[in-house]
Amino acid sequence: MDLVLETVTEDVAVKQELFADLAAETDADTLLASNTSGLPITDIAADAPDDAGRIVGCHWWYPPYLLEPVEVIRGEQTTDEAMARMTGFVESVARKPVVVERDVPGFVWNRVQSAVVRECMHLAEEGVASVEDINMAIRDGYARRTAVIGPFETMDIAGLDLFQTVAGDLFPHLSDTDEPSRLFDDHLERGRGGIEDGGGFFEYDEPAAGVTKQRDEGLSTLQRTLSEFRDDSGANT
Numbered sequence: 153m154d155l156v157l158e159t160v161t162e163d164v165a166v167k168q169e170l171f172a173d174l175a176a177e178t179d180a181d182t183l184l185a186s187n188t189s190g191l192p193i194t195d196i197a198a199d200a201p202d203d204a205g206r207i208v209g210c211h212w213w214y215p216p217y218l219l220e221p222v223e224v225i226r227g228e229q230t231t232d233e234a235m236a237r238m239t240g241f242v243e244s245v246a247r248k249p250v251v252v253e254r255d256v257p258g259f260v261w262n263r264v265q266s267a268v269v270r271e272c273m274h275l276a277e278e279g280v281a282s283v284e285d286i287n288m289a290i291r292d293g294y295a296r297r298t299a300v301i302g303p304f305e306t307m308d309i310a311g312l313d314l315f316q317t318v319a320g321d322l323f324p325h326l327s328d329t330d331e332p333s334r335l336f337d338d339h340l341e342r343g344r345g346g347i348e349d350g351g352g353f354f355e356y357d358e359p360a361a362g363v364t365k366q367r368d369e370g371l372s373t374l375q376r377t378l379s380e381f382r383d384d385s386g387a388n389t
Contacts, residue, residue, distance in 0.1 A: 153178065155241060157210055159187045167191065168199040175203035183237050185210035190258040193227030204229035208238045209252065213261055218371045223259050225252040274327035277335055283353050299378060 197204040209225025242249040307315045346352040347360040
């Protein structure tokens with residue numbers, strides 16, 4: 153086979169054992185990829201040191217059937233050939249590779265997402281604004297603009313001098329905690345783990361499948377609209 157793409161549980165020991173087995177059971181030119189959402193590829197390849205060059209990260213963003221970006225992650229021993237082959241595969245299935253050249257925990261997507269989540273939880277925990285209003289501010293404000301232009305384009309449009317000034321004033325006040333917010337424990341202890349429980353930060357009157365379907369329909373509509381916008385405007389980002 154040309155490629156094996158692993159999607160087992162997010163447990164580094166389980167993945168290490170699996171990749172050692174895969175390395176032993178496949179040809180030397182078979183590409184071995186992990187869909188881990190944040191575990192270092194170098195750690196995953198630790199039990200297959202002779203084959204680490206063909207072990208690469210291939211993280212599909214959730215939900216993968218709707219989102220186009222796919223992270224292609226280089227471990228410390230991953231070869232240029234393996235990176236090129238993985239990138240080519242991602243492009244061949246109509247997805248957009250995000251090439252991650254340094255094997256840092258969380259890669260790009262989950263580092264940025266976790267930074268946003270940490271600040272949102274901090275604002276809620278400190279009583280700065282309600283969960284409802286923080287959620288709306290991100291969903292209907294920040295995320296809506298970010299769907300059209302990314303953070304670096306945003307800084308270019310507003311001016312780097314402005315963002316530099318804001319960063320100097322604001323960064324010292326942002327959350328830098330190393331621990332998950334106590335709000336997680338508060339909700340989990342009450343059996344409110346999310347849509348499967350009928351409630352998390354919000355109440356859900358319909359089954360989990362219905363909530364997910366609504367999310368998917370919204371993403372599909374947004375995707376079609378953005379595709380039409382980019383086709384009309386000639387935008388390539």
